[in-house]
Amino acid sequence: MNSVPGRETNPNFMNGVPELLILRLLQQEEMYGYEIVQAIRSGTDAVIAVGEGVVYPVLHGLERDGALKSRRKTVNGRSRIYYSVTRAGLRRLTDLSRDWSNLTGAIHKMLRGGPHAQVVA
Amino acid sequence: MPKSSHELLNELRERLLLAGVAPRHVRRYVKELADHLADLKVEEERSGRFPADADSAAIVRLGTIDGLVRAMTERKEFQSWCVRAPWAMFGLVPILFLTLAWCVALLILWSGWQIFLPGSETPFVPTDGFSIFYFGVGRLLYFVAPILVGWEIVLIAARQRVKAIWPFVGLVLVALMGGAARVQANRASVPDGFGHIRMDFAVGPSVQGSLLHALVIFSIAVLPYIIWRFGRVRFFSN
Numbered sequence: 001m002n003s004v005p006g007r008e009t010n011p012n013f014m015n016g017v018p019e020l021l022i023l024r025l026l027q028q029e030e031m032y033g034y035e036i037v038q039a040i041r042s043g044t045d046a047v048i049a050v051g052e053g054v055v056y057p058v059l060h061g062l063e064r065d066g067a068l069k070s071r072r073k074t075v076n077g078r079s080r081i082y083y084s085v086t087r088a089g090l091r092r093l094t095d096l097s098r099d100w101s102n103l104t105g106a107i108h109k110m111l112r113g114g115p116h117a118q119v120v121a
Numbered sequence: 122m123p124k125s126s127h128e129l130l131n132e133l134r135e136r137l138l139l140a141g142v143a144p145r146h147v148r149r150y151v152k153e154l155a156d157h158l159a160d161l162k163v164e165e166e167r168s169g170r171f172p173a174d175a176d177s178a179a180i181v182r183l184g185t186i187d188g189l190v191r192a193m194t195e196r197k198e199f200q201s202w203c204v205r206a207p208w209a210m211f212g213l214v215p216i217l218f219l220t221l222a223w224c225v226a227l228l229i230l231w232s233g234w235q236i237f238l239p240g241s242e243t244p245f246v247p248t249d250g251f252s253i254f255y256f257g258v259g260r261l262l263y264f265v266a267p268i269l270v271g272w273e274i275v276l277i278a279a280r281q282r283v284k285a286i287w288p289f290v291g292l293v294l295v296a297l298m299g300g301a302a303r304v305q306a307n308r309a310s311v312p313d314g315f316g317h318i319r320m321d322f323a324v325g326p327s328v329q330g331s332l333l334h335a336l337v338i339f340s341i342a343v344l345p346y347i348i349w350r351f352g353r354v355r356f357f358s359n
Contacts, residue, residue: 034160051184054192
């Protein structure tokens with residue numbers, strides 16, 4: 001996953017973000033890969049733009065872990081693989097959301113003020 | 122000249138297989154990427170691009186080939202067992218399959234002995250009628266099993282683009298086993314006892330005979346692999 005063009009992504013900071021976004025999207029409805037990428041782009045105002053092909057290894061990995069399930073469906077004459085979230089996936093989404101909220105809360109707190117505020121200002 | 126989507130997907134498939142990603146994961150990944158590319162191309166054409174430009178734009182949006190390869194290879198769970206444990210895939214598993222096939226062949230021999238030749242001291246005597254077919258199936262399985270297992274090795278090696286050393290090791294092992302295998306049968310000493318069949322491995326009584334048998338098995342099994350390698354060299358050199 002890439003951040004805004006021209007800005008380097010810290011891989012460690014982005015760890016788990018693709019999974020989080022995909023699970024969140026699929027919590028609402030089943031989707032296929034292309035739809036997921038477009039939904040991430042529009043849902044994040046293109047701040048997070050996925051290198052489109054790399055979403056599939058994430059999807060396959062989540063399916064392998066039991067967080068997603070897939071089924072082949074023919075729509076408008078084209079066969080596609082639709083993904084949906086499982087119970088295990090929902091638990092994983094809850095965990096990832098909590099971790100991410102804690103992380104962003106901590107960073108936000110640092111940026112707002114505190115003893116080290118001048119370092120990041 | 123920029124690659125077409127077809128060329129990109131072919132190159133991606135080859136690179137993933139050479140990197141050790143399991144064929145089933147490669148097949149699925151490439152299939153979904155092809156669908157994704159088709160969707161991107163339609164989107165680009167709707168935005169007013171010509172088809173050739175739309176294809177190029179779709180490829181750019183899909184990502185670089187290095188990135189697409191890296192996204193798969195950095196996940197170890199997609200690696201093939203041929204890469205994780207080649208010694209098992211090309212050494213242990215063929216031996217297990219060969220053993221299993223020989224067990225079935227020996228079971229056919231033993232049961233045929235009990236059914237068709239109850240009074241005979243050995244099952245290796247001329248027979249007639251249905252017993253010819255029955256023993257024939259067992260004999261065929263016994264002699265063909267090393268070749269079938271060898272072809273399985275070749276098939277796996279070709280699908281996974283494995284380095285030649287591993288299939289050759291597996292084929293030599295299977296050929297030596299096939300060449301050295303001996304079946305012996307005799308009636309137990311107790312009256313009306315069950316026949317006793319055993320199998321052992323020995324390079325004899327004729328060393329040349331055993332080695333020749335092994336060489337025949339190896340040659341027949343390796344032939345498709347050599348043809349496939351030759352075909353690949355010609356394909357990539359054109």
